[in-house]
Amino acid sequence: MSHIVAGKRIHEYCFNGLSIRSEIPFSEVRENIIGSLAGDTRQITIKYGKVPETLTGVTYSNPVISISATEALIHIEGTAWYYIDGENNVTIEAYPEVPEYAVRLYIFSIVLGILLHKNDIFSLHSSCIKLNDGAVIIAGQSGVGKSTLALGLYRKGYEILNDDISSVFLNEDKGPMVYPGVQHLKLWSQSLEKYEYNPGSFAKLRDELEKYSFPVERNNEHPLPLKAIYFLHERNETPIEKVELRTGMEKIKRLRNHTYRYKLIRHLQKTETHFRLATGIVPHVPFYDVYRSAAVPPAAFVDYMEEQFSAL
Secondary structure, X not given: OEXXXXXXXXXXXXXXXXXXXXXXXXXXXXXXXXXXXXOOOEEEEXXXXXXXXXXXXXXXXXXXXXXXXXXXXXXXXXXXXXXXXXXXXXXXXXXXXXXXXXXXHHHHHHHHHHHHHHOOOEEEEEEEEEEOOEEEEEEOOOOOOHHHHHHHHHHOOOOEEEOOEEEEEEEOOOEEEEEOOOOEEEEEHHHHHHOOOOHHXXXXXXXXXXXXXXXXXXXXXXXXXXXXXXXXXXXXXXXXXXXXXXXXHHHHXXXXXXXXXXXXXXXXXXXXXXXXXXXXXOOOOOXXXXXXXXXXXXXXXXXXXXXXXXXX
């Protein structure tokens, strides 16, 4: 859905638990579903404009991000400044002649991550697929193969609910639920070539990177109950091994280690909220570590994971 406000076209979206009114059109998200989750989601506005050069009362700062009690300022050199005021207002000041796809890239990553933390939505650095009537999260450190696995599962008919950031909230009746997110996979050229795709057929995420946006079709746009979380790890030994985590402390540690930009939690004053949400997730779903060698072919790993899903 889109409409004109004060001479500007406003686009409306709903993803990752956020209802968004944006001056920037998002090709990676389906429009016209703003009402589907409006009762559960937080309202966000995104617009172009001037941003402050500095913040007052900064509690944390590095070359990219500055954070104060109520604000955040993100500077991506050569792309844009992103100013987050409170929990729900984003202003973007882009560099001259920067393509809009480059600006959007950081809306779907660091800006989204901070908004989720500010709005008390648990966010895991992970991919997520639809499995029957539920959702399965596949978490892991950067480069471990989350998106490559998701691509293989997508090719076998699984719907992709999230890539990079999965949003989880607690439902009193159904337990942890996962919100659908952006409808694309972020894939390196090597991952595409493993499945015999030509990287040149897809849009680059950034001109200087061999990483591409792979669009995915999805029918489901409603939150689904979380069925399991798998944490991927690489090791030299073969074969593939799955180990279930048994203790609450092990599970909480995994959630903390795989929270999207967990280091920002304390500076956003969300430590207690994060712990409360984590402890709410832990009793409801199984957690598994999955160890595999880089020598395992992607298709074989997809088959292995599909076998694991059959037991859920």
